[in-house]
Amino acid sequence: MNRDSLYLGGRWVSANSGATIAVENPATEEIIAHVPAGNAEDVERAVTAATAAFDDWSRTPMAERGAILGKLHEALASRADEIARTVGLELGTPLKVAKAVQAGLPLAVLRGYADLAANPAAEETIGHSLIAREPVGVVGAITPWNYPLHQVVAKVAAALAAGCTVVLKPSELTPLVAYLLLDAADEAGLPDGVLNLVTGTGAEVGAAIAGHPGVDMVSFTGSTATGRAVSHAAADRIARVSLELGGKSANIILADADLTKAVKVGVGNAFLNSGQTCTAWTRMLVHRDLYDSAVSLAADAAAGYTTGDPFDAGTRMGPLVSAAQRERVQGFISRASARMVAGDSGVPRKGYFVAPTVFADVDPGSELAQEEIFGPVLSIIPFDDDEDAVRIANNSRYGLAGGVWGTPDRALAVARRLRTGAVDVNGASFNPVAPFGGYKQSGIGRELGVHGLAEFQQTKAIQR
Numbered sequence: 001m002n003r004d005s006l007y008l009g010g011r012w013v014s015a016n017s018g019a020t021i022a023v024e025n026p027a028t029e030e031i032i033a034h035v036p037a038g039n040a041e042d043v044e045r046a047v048t049a050a051t052a053a054f055d056d057w058s059r060t061p062m063a064e065r066g067a068i069l070g071k072l073h074e075a076l077a078s079r080a081d082e083i084a085r086t087v088g089l090e091l092g093t094p095l096k097v098a099k100a101v102q103a104g105l106p107l108a109v110l111r112g113y114a115d116l117a118a119n120p121a122a123e124e125t126i127g128h129s130l131i132a133r134e135p136v137g138v139v140g141a142i143t144p145w146n147y148p149l150h151q152v153v154a155k156v157a158a159a160l161a162a163g164c165t166v167v168l169k170p171s172e173l174t175p176l177v178a179y180l181l182l183d184a185a186d187e188a189g190l191p192d193g194v195l196n197l198v199t200g201t202g203a204e205v206g207a208a209i210a211g212h213p214g215v216d217m218v219s220f221t222g223s224t225a226t227g228r229a230v231s232h233a234a235a236d237r238i239a240r241v242s243l244e245l246g247g248k249s250a251n252i253i254l255a256d257a258d259l260t261k262a263v264k265v266g267v268g269n270a271f272l273n274s275g276q277t278c279t280a281w282t283r284m285l286v287h288r289d290l291y292d293s294a295v296s297l298a299a300d301a302a303a304g305y306t307t308g309d310p311f312d313a314g315t316r317m318g319p320l321v322s323a324a325q326r327e328r329v330q331g332f333i334s335r336a337s338a339r340m341v342a343g344d345s346g347v348p349r350k351g352y353f354v355a356p357t358v359f360a361d362v363d364p365g366s367e368l369a370q371e372e373i374f375g376p377v378l379s380i381i382p383f384d385d386d387e388d389a390v391r392i393a394n395n396s397r398y399g400l401a402g403g404v405w406g407t408p409d410r411a412l413a414v415a416r417r418l419r420t421g422a423v424d425v426n427g428a429s430f431n432p433v434a435p436f437g438g439y440k441q442s443g444i445g446r447e448l449g450v451h452g453l454a455e456f457q458q459t460k461a462i463q464r
């Protein structure tokens with residue numbers, strides 16, 4: 001499955017240096033592919049191609065861009081099985097989840113942006129001013145490994161719909177699925193230079209994109225620490241930055257909640273994708289009256305997670321993405337001083353597996369409750385009343401997502417008080433066209449739907 005080229009200016013080309021990056025299957029520890037290790041000169045070529053393409057693409061009517069995105073969607077949808085398989089191989093997501101989420105979600109998002117662009121909203125007027133929405137320019141998109149196609153498509157589809165051109169750098173850990181998007185773009189006839197791919201490391205390619213004077217906007221998803229570095233690099237030239245960063249979301253189970261459902265859905269949310277999900281509800285906050293039952297339900301639920309080969313139909317949890325990630329997660333587990341009620345059980349010897357782990361009686365100020373672990377580790381914390389629950393939930397430097405369970409009005413009242421960009425009441429499902437993003441150190445800006453489109457637009461007032 002070797003992928004030996006970059007995609008620049010509408011062509012597959014060799015990278016500047018002959019260096020490559022090995023891509024590993026985290027379930028088997030085998031090297032499954034090599035991709036080019038791009039460098040700053042490759043970024044230069046990509047930005048030049050994106051800049052050259054910008055004038056035509058930005059002036060292409062939005063409805064026409066929508067039609068082209070529709071073709072891109074068609075070409076990508078024909079690769080849905082290959083997308084799921086590829087993410088299963090390079091990330092270790094169990095195949096069933098990979099089909100539904102790793103392939104299904106980006107396809108839904110791309111379809112949504114194709115439709116949105118194909119039917120553009122009427123231009124706004126305020127008094128004698130026409131309010132024009134114009135593309136920001138050349139966008140640098142830097143993406144992580146945990147939802148490797150979704151995070152790419154959330155940026156690329158919105159940016160292209162808005163009329164921007166893009167230089168994309170996927171994570172060095174999971175670059176393969178991005179190639180499927182570029183294959184689809186090539187097949188769909190996306191104009192040359194509108195979407196460019198430079199694989200490589202964050203330190204080399206990511207930093208070159210973030211600091212490039214020709215990049216008008218950097219759209220980044222990943223850790224808060226790297227987001228900060230990207231932000232600093234862009235600040236020198238006052239480039240626009242949008243950041244989707246970490247989370248430590250609370251799942252609040254109020255005294256009048258349907259406990260069994262709340263715990264089952266809550267554990268599933270925390271363990272989705274081996275817990276490598278920025279919105280994961282990693283803190284389960286439970287009213288004291290329900291607390292002991294919740295702990296035993298959560299421990300039982302965790303014990304039901306079969307860990308193993310992502311391609312085995314019985315597997316509910318795959319490995320973590322890398323040896324480094326497993327080490328990081330195991331460090332949090334071994335330092336924890338809370339009561340372990342699930343975990344430490346057998347996992348495959350080969351591959352970067354961590355057993356589904358649940359801690360009870362977690363101190364809300366402890367490392368376990370404050371740090372983004374990014375592994376299958378759930379912390380359970382008791383609370384006394386709704387006020388106490390809100391206080392504990394908001395005691396976080398993050399503010400990405402959350403859940404509240406209880407009678408609808410009471411749960412909604414609590415949801416409104418959480419300092420987070422999203423909250424699901426009583427297990428309401430993810431909405432791929434609702435705005436997605438964080439308060440506090442979880443980020444700046446919003447992705448998805450019309451709010452995600454607006455991130456890639458400038459607003460111009462024309463007085464007539």
Ligand code: NDP
Pocket residue numbers: 142143144145146169170171172173200201202203205206207210221222223224226227229230244245246247277278325328372373374
């Ligand atoms: P990073 O934030 O470092 O990686 C995200 C992206 O940024 C990757 O494409 C990476 O490149 C790139 N990058 C790295 N350094 C730079 C830089 N200096 N300038 C520009 N881009 C850069 O995440 P990690 O993979 O290191 O994961 C570490 C931790 O981050 C995880 O344990 C987790 O807690 C958190 N995380 C959170 C995510 C979220 O969605 N909230 C997603 C991923 C991680 P490359 O990987 O190719 O080197």
